[in-house]
Amino acid sequence: MITPSRIKILMILTAVFALHATSYAQVEEYEWLKSQNHESIFVFTDFNGCDFISDKLNETVEKTFLRSKIKATTSNSMTFKVTDKNTDSIYELLDDDLIRDNKIILHIFGKCIKYTSGFIYQFDIHFGVNNKKYSQAVLYSTPRHSVIGVDSIMGIEKTFRELMKNVVADYCAANQKRN
Numbered sequence: 001m002i003t004p005s006r007i008k009i010l011m012i013l014t015a016v017f018a019l020h021a022t023s024y025a026q027v028e029e030y031e032w033l034k035s036q037n038h039e040s041i042f043v044f045t046d047f048n049g050c051d052f053i054s055d056k057l058n059e060t061v062e063k064t065f066l067r068s069k070i071k072a073t074t075s076n077s078m079t080f081k082v083t084d085k086n087t088d089s090i091y092e093l094l095d096d097d098l099i100r101d102n103k104i105i106l107h108i109f110g111k112c113i114k115y116t117s118g119f120i121y122q123f124d125i126h127f128g129v130n131n132k133k134y135s136q137a138v139l140y141s142t143p144r145h146s147v148i149g150v151d152s153i154m155g156i157e158k159t160f161r162e163l164m165k166n167v168v169a170d171y172c173a174a175n176q177k178r179n
Helices: 004-029 054-067 153-175
Strands: 040-048 071-075 080-085 088-093 104-115 118-131 136-151
Touching: 040 054, 054 071, 054 104, 054 153, 104 153, 118 153, 136 153
Parallel strands: 040 071, 040 104
Antiparallel strands: 080 088, 104 118, 118 136
């Protein structure tokens, strides 16, 4: 005879199995995200109209990856990185290893528009690979991380941090060592 307590236990076990199975399937689905040198990643950022917050967003990208022991190099160009240091600009050529053919890269598009007392914002994040043959990046449709909303600057920063945590989690899950 099946008692109510056994039904509860069966439901809990089924839920745990379903969660485990879907997370494993997701890792397998993004197998192409595996990278031999996953400890570094190039991040191309395009923060359209978000100049007032772009430095903070780039810092969030770098810190979020760094927490997982991954060095993220952010740039708004595929050619060089510009770093402003007290009104002086430093131009650095990107390490060829970061943009070599078929290396995993991250493309972050952000758009911000002033709206009454806040900002309308949109962030769309895709993984891709650099394709030197066609001189462009090929972006994958999944995993895709997107958000759109209206909020204050602090609200935008918080939302973007959460979005980046999910992005880094996908990247790390695909690159974790499995026996």
